[in-house]
Amino acid sequence: MEKILIPGVHFEDVPGQAKVKQLLQQIFENQRLAHAYLFSGNEGCGKLALATAFAAAILCESKTGKPCDQCKSCLLFKAGNHPNLFFVFPHPKSAKENEKQQVLQTIKTAPFQLRLPWNNPQISIEAIRQLRRELSLKTFDRQSRVIVIIDAHKMTQEATNAVLKVLEEPPERTHFLLLSAERESLLLTIISRCQIISLGILTDDEIEQELHKQSTIDDTTARLVARLSSGNLRRAFQLLEAGASELKEVAVEILRSSFKKHFELAIYGNEIAGKYERTQLKEILESLMLWLRDAFLISNLAWDEAQVGLTNLDEKEKLQKFSENFPGFQYNAALKEVETSIRMLERYVQPAVILIVLMRKLRKFAVKP
Ligand SMILES: [Zn+2]
Numbered sequence: 001m002e003k004i005l006i007p008g009v010h011f012e013d014v015p016g017q018a019k020v021k022q023l024l025q026q027i028f029e030n031q032r033l034a035h036a037y038l039f040s041g042n043e044g045c046g047k048l049a050l051a052t053a054f055a056a057a058i059l060c061e062s063k064t065g066k067p068c069d070q071c072k073s074c075l076l077f078k079a080g081n082h083p084n085l086f087f088v089f090p091h092p093k094s095a096k097e098n099e100k101q102q103v104l105q106t107i108k109t110a111p112f113q114l115r116l117p118w119n120n121p122q123i124s125i126e127a128i129r130q131l132r133r134e135l136s137l138k139t140f141d142r143q144s145r146v147i148v149i150i151d152a153h154k155m156t157q158e159a160t161n162a163v164l165k166v167l168e169e170p171p172e173r174t175h176f177l178l179l180s181a182e183r184e185s186l187l188l189t190i191i192s193r194c195q196i197i198s199l200g201i202l203t204d205d206e207i208e209q210e211l212h213k214q215s216t217i218d219d220t221t222a223r224l225v226a227r228l229s230s231g232n233l234r235r236a237f238q239l240l241e242a243g244a245s246e247l248k249e250v251a252v253e254i255l256r257s258s259f260k261k262h263f264e265l266a267i268y269g270n271e272i273a274g275k276y277e278r279t280q281l282k283e284i285l286e287s288l289m290l291w292l293r294d295a296f297l298i299s300n301l302a303w304d305e306a307q308v309g310l311t312n313l314d315e316k317e318k319l320q321k322f323s324e325n326f327p328g329f330q331y332n333a334a335l336k337e338v339e340t341s342i343r344m345l346e347r348y349v350q351p352a353v354i355l356i357v358l359m360r361k362l363r364k365f366a367v368k369p
Pocket of ligand 1: 059060061067068071072073074
């Protein structure tokens with residue numbers, strides 16, 4: 001079998017979260033390892049990657065909080081098949097074995113690219129029962145065991161109760177790491193059994209760095225994707241996959257089409273609304289906001305000052321041309337309008353209508369009031 005290399009073996013491999021890493025390190029220094037932790041934080045902030053690195057540290061025989069890379073446990077961990085590391089994740093009963101294996105592979109190799117292939121899956125009582133059966137077996141070499149429960153808030157009531165029972169009387173040397181982006185959906189009785197590890201969202205810079213580490217993209221795309229992803233690295237990777245630069249081109253085209261004749265504008269609005277999904281349309285409009293912000297900076301600041309804050313550095317000429325052609329463009333009003341359109345997309349108003357109304361307004365903002 002092909003060896004899987006788990007990327008997040010060391011805390012340093014995980015982006016950002018300096019304070020949390022320090023805290024986790026201290027747990028080992030103070031020898032205060034608890035039975036259960038709840039990693040709480042927004043989608044895409046690194047809960048899984050950090051929990052995996054924490055698991056590696058718990059399992060390492062050195063017990064220093066830094067995986068030694070040499071002990072039997074570290075070698076098994078790096079090979080991707082540590083017998084004492086369990087991952088529980090939501091999946092439907094009908095999930096195929098190969099689908100589950102694929103998810104497991106992504107968990108281990110690319111935690112930030114994890115996307116469950118099922119519609120609104122849950123963690124069922126069966127999954128917890130199976131886990132308990134496995135836990136009742138003798139531990140490998142009588143070493144520590146770690147159970148990572150991904151999206152713990154997706155446990156059914158029954159599954160929650162079963163986990164609660166285990167947490168009330170945890171087996172020896174067994175550590176539960178619950179992960180959740182929706183801590184408020186968890187039972188208080190579960191939360192009270194866990195030490196809470198709160199993660200913050202990642203900064204644009206941290207996301208940019210990570211994108212560069214894991215893919216070959218140019219600086220401008222990395223910057224654009226980082227700003228569009230709002231601190232969510234998983235979303236950043238999705239955006240990259242979806243072609244962030246294509247979405248930006250559409251954004252600029254929407255702006256350009258605003259100045260066309262009414263019927264042409266309507267045709268374009270319909271075309272774009274039919275071609276992209278709501279989430280993509282949102283990204284297109286967010287991209288448009290970034291572009292308008294850049295144009296605002298260019299028309300109000302000297303180039304030296306403006307370029308520091310620019311997202312679309314590669315569009316310098318287009319941005320300059322726009323600011324020259326429309327010296328009175330009402331940027332603030334336009335940005336507000338785009339924001340309103342984004343909110344309307346969330347409210348299920350017809351996308352074509354939203355786009356056409358937006359374009360008509362953008363055209364008006366080009367003329368001085
Ligand atoms: Zn080790």
